[in-house]
Amino acid sequence: MNRKRKQNEKNSTRQLIGITDITFHSLVTGYGELVFFMIKPTNISVLSDSSISARIYALMNVLKGIAEIEMLCLNSKENFEEVKSNLRSRMDKEQNPAICKLLEQDMTALDRMQVQMATAREFLIIIRLNNEKESDVQPYLSRIEKSLRDQGFTAKKAGEADIKRLLGVYYEQNVTTEKYEDYDGERWVIFGE
Template sequence: MSKKAKQQKNQADSTRSLMGISSITEHSLVTGHGELVFFMLKPTNISVLSDSNVGARIYALMNVLKGIAEIEMLCLNSRENFEENKNYLRGREEAEQNPVIRKLLQQDMTSLDRMQVQMATAREFLLIIRLRNEKESEVKPYLSRIEKSLKDQGFTTKKADEHDIKRLLGVYYEQNVTTEKYEDFDGERWVIFGD
């Protein structure tokens, strides 16, 4: 394939196809390697728990994991990442001759550090179930059993819906945690139907 043909093909491909995503359903992400169902776990602040309670939480998670063979885990930083901004400010500070500007750049870096520390605990923990060739009639009861198992072991969980999945993709691929509603098509919110 020529370079021009590759460019035209890449331009015609959608973002989803470039990421290997076939579609997003109301409860899953469909890829070429199976259908992914996400269970969002609310984290427990283990820093305030006793050693025995931490051990009990680990044992509970172990019970869930050993009962489900096709489980995957994912942890996302559900916060802004300021590293590129801080690197830019460091470079500007080193190149800057004016001491007043250097001081302002240092204050900006300190401000970014404070914001990052305040948001450092914003993590999302996910259990991912990869469905492969399961019959549609068996999927719902299977997922319900997994959710019940998580809740029985004391975990606060929610099966991710379509909006949650789009938000997770935004955080994973772009570190975008500020968007409230993700569009299916770029600029979709500006289209007025019926005119």
């Protein structure tokens, strides 16, 4: 009994939620390979009724054309890392304490904004691949991406970094981390010690 419990304690988070692998374009699970298409949302509050109807009709056309489609909506996040990196660099070079303090306040304000923007939404179309031949997968995914674009959607196939970020937001509700770990606790490992 203890041996079984100890074995379960050694399972990683990925194993516990059924993830076998994260590839450059998909999430592999025991229930199939999941490919994510990230859809840029449209602000419908500024559209006319006829434009909204046209968007709904376009989505309906996409849904009719793809049998294996699943949809997901989750919290999004904005990436402020480039701006924050620039601010850090300026703070390191700045000699005027008053300017340094202002730059620090800018950093704090950006952190607050990033957390507040977590309530923005991100929309995903998920394609579940089951035992498809590798040679058929890329043309199939390209057709789906083309179909989305033909219907007026701004879509992008999620890469490995996007998938890790989506998992972090979905499972942890973590909207501030910039680098997601490949393995549990990876950030705490210090090589050479």
